[in-house]
Amino acid sequence: MMNYAVEIERLRVVRGGRVVLPDLSVRIPAGQVVGLLGPSGSGKSTLIRAVVGVQLVESGEVRVLGEPAGSAGLRRRVGYVTQAPSVYDDLSVRANVRYFADILGMPAAKVDEAVAAVDLTSHADTAVGRLSGGQRSRVSLACALVGDPDLLVLDEPTVGLDPVLRRDLWELFRSLAAQGRSLLVSSHVMDEAVRCDRLLLLREGEVLADATLPELLEATGAVDAESAFLALIDRGQEVLR
Amino acid sequence: MSLRRTLVTAGRVLAQLRSDHRTIGLMLVVPCVLLGLLAWIFQDTPVFDGIGASLLGVFPFVVMFIVTSVATLRERTSGTLERLLTTPMAKGDFMFGYALAFGVMAVVQALVATGFAVWVCGLDVAGPLWQLVCVAVLDAVLGTAIGLLASGFARTEFQAVQFMPAFVLPQFLLCGLLVARDRLPDVLRWLSDVLPLSYAVDAMKSVTASTAPGADVAQDAGVIALWVVVALVFGSLTLRRRTA
Numbered sequence A: 001m002m003n004y005a006v007e008i009e010r011l012r013v014v015r016g017g018r019v020v021l022p023d024l025s026v027r028i029p030a031g032q033v034v035g036l037l038g039p040s041g042s043g044k045s046t047l048i049r050a051v052v053g054v055q056l057v058e059s060g061e062v063r064v065l066g067e068p069a070g071s072a073g074l075r076r077r078v079g080y081v082t083q084a085p086s087v088y089d090d091l092s093v094r095a096n097v098r099y100f101a102d103i104l105g106m107p108a109a110k111v112d113e114a115v116a117a118v119d120l121t122s123h124a125d126t127a128v129g130r131l132s133g134g135q136r137s138r139v140s141l142a143c144a145l146v147g148d149p150d151l152l153v154l155d156e157p158t159v160g161l162d163p164v165l166r167r168d169l170w171e172l173f174r175s176l177a178a179q180g181r182s183l184l185v186s187s188h189v190m191d192e193a194v195r196c197d198r199l200l201l202l203r204e205g206e207v208l209a210d211a212t213l214p215e216l217l218e219a220t221g222a223v224d225a226e227s228a229f230l231a232l233i234d235r236g237q238e239v240l241r
Numbered sequence B: 001m002s003l004r005r006t007l008v009t010a011g012r013v014l015a016q017l018r019s020d021h022r023t024i025g026l027m028l029v030v031p032c033v034l035l036g037l038l039a040w041i042f043q044d045t046p047v048f049d050g051i052g053a054s055l056l057g058v059f060p061f062v063v064m065f066i067v068t069s070v071a072t073l074r075e076r077t078s079g080t081l082e083r084l085l086t087t088p089m090a091k092g093d094f095m096f097g098y099a100l101a102f103g104v105m106a107v108v109q110a111l112v113a114t115g116f117a118v119w120v121c122g123l124d125v126a127g128p129l130w131q132l133v134c135v136a137v138l139d140a141v142l143g144t145a146i147g148l149l150a151s152g153f154a155r156t157e158f159q160a161v162q163f164m165p166a167f168v169l170p171q172f173l174l175c176g177l178l179v180a181r182d183r184l185p186d187v188l189r190w191l192s193d194v195l196p197l198s199y200a201v202d203a204m205k206s207v208t209a210s211t212a213p214g215a216d217v218a219q220d221a222g223v224i225a226l227w228v229v230v231a232l233v234f235g236s237l238t239l240r241r242r243t244a
């Protein structure tokens, strides 16, 4: 039997009077890096918020690591990085990460480890407000890594980063998955699809495809993820699962 | 709830404050400047002894109200609150962490303002000074609790700042500073009997006027503490784990 990190059954979410996720069902396997791709406004962040349990949902069921999303038992096991970096600008990098480590009761050694993992050791004592946008989003990531979560839910963690850093972070994600952790990573950048074990293509709140990249390329006859995605959109409602 | 998470949250809030020297300076200097100004205006009259004490009860409340409502609104809009509520952090940890941090700030503010009022401006305090400081701290915690509550109704920082006159000025007008509370029209007196700042000011007046104010102060402190609990309970209802 397949082991799932996230199981979503007929999820319906309405935000500000508009239906964002009409009726979404999907399963995300454990121990893999699953990429959540889709155009701006397609509902990626909304889906992610539902998975971490901060989104009010109208109906449907979201189970995470076997428990209902947002339940108390999950709060140590799920790490969440919001799309806009949610960190304290007036504290140093290390103070931010230490705060989240303290909340979770993690040992102090983990703090420096997490700061090093996002390559900010040389800026550890700098106030976050004095960092660049990409650096700030890495601080936000470090605050999630420090808790050693079983499931990491990352909303566009590589936006605004240069190719070298993006490669390093994806290597970090891959090594976390190799340790048996599950990752759900949203992205705008279609070429990051190559790095994912599975892809979830979202359009207007509906799953357009839930497949591996090779499956996707074979089904569409496209050469890369971007053209595969465009091909799927052109075909209309047809769904690849 | 967990003591550790409450303490680390208080520590984090204090660390943020510490990095903001200007805010700390304003919190400590502004009350002294205003007290000094009043003492000067009313020099050679007995008026300052009455008003000065009342103001010692008003400052911690007003200052902590503003600082808390803006700080927690910032947590809401920056996404840090949403993120914290996905961790084991309880709402109580968050609120008591804030109350504790600003309570510590209030001790410092109360010591500085009281010291300035007594030794520089010559405020006569008949009762024990430590009671004055205790009332000031309780008052600051009240400001923090009501600030937390108010920030739940603000969507923007502009709104949060506007809540200051809305929540604070009516209490200021009715707390007995301008007209003694027992000389207010009936309806206003009832209102003033309900509002917490009235009790803060009453307590301050008792400490300055009486040599053994313990019982009066304890009664007023009880009412303030009740308000703190009510504000924290309602404030915690505005902290939602799930939002639209």
Ligand SMILES: Nc1ncnc2c1ncn2[C@@H]1O[C@H](COP(=O)(O)OP(=O)(O)OP(=O)(O)O)[C@@H](O)[C@H]1O
Pocket: A015, A016, A020, A038, A039, A040, A041, A042, A043, A044, A045, A046, A047, A083, A188, B244
């Ligand atoms: N706070 C909000 N209140 C009301 N509606 C919202 C809110 N946030 C997003 N929406 C609506 O939900 C829809 C999906 O938004 P969502 O943020 O999930 O998209 P996204 O795929 O993450 O986009 P992006 O790639 O730009 O981050 C949008 O149409 C948007 O109008």
Ligand SMILES: [Mg+2]
Pocket: A044, A045, A046, A083, A155
């Ligand atoms: Mg998004």
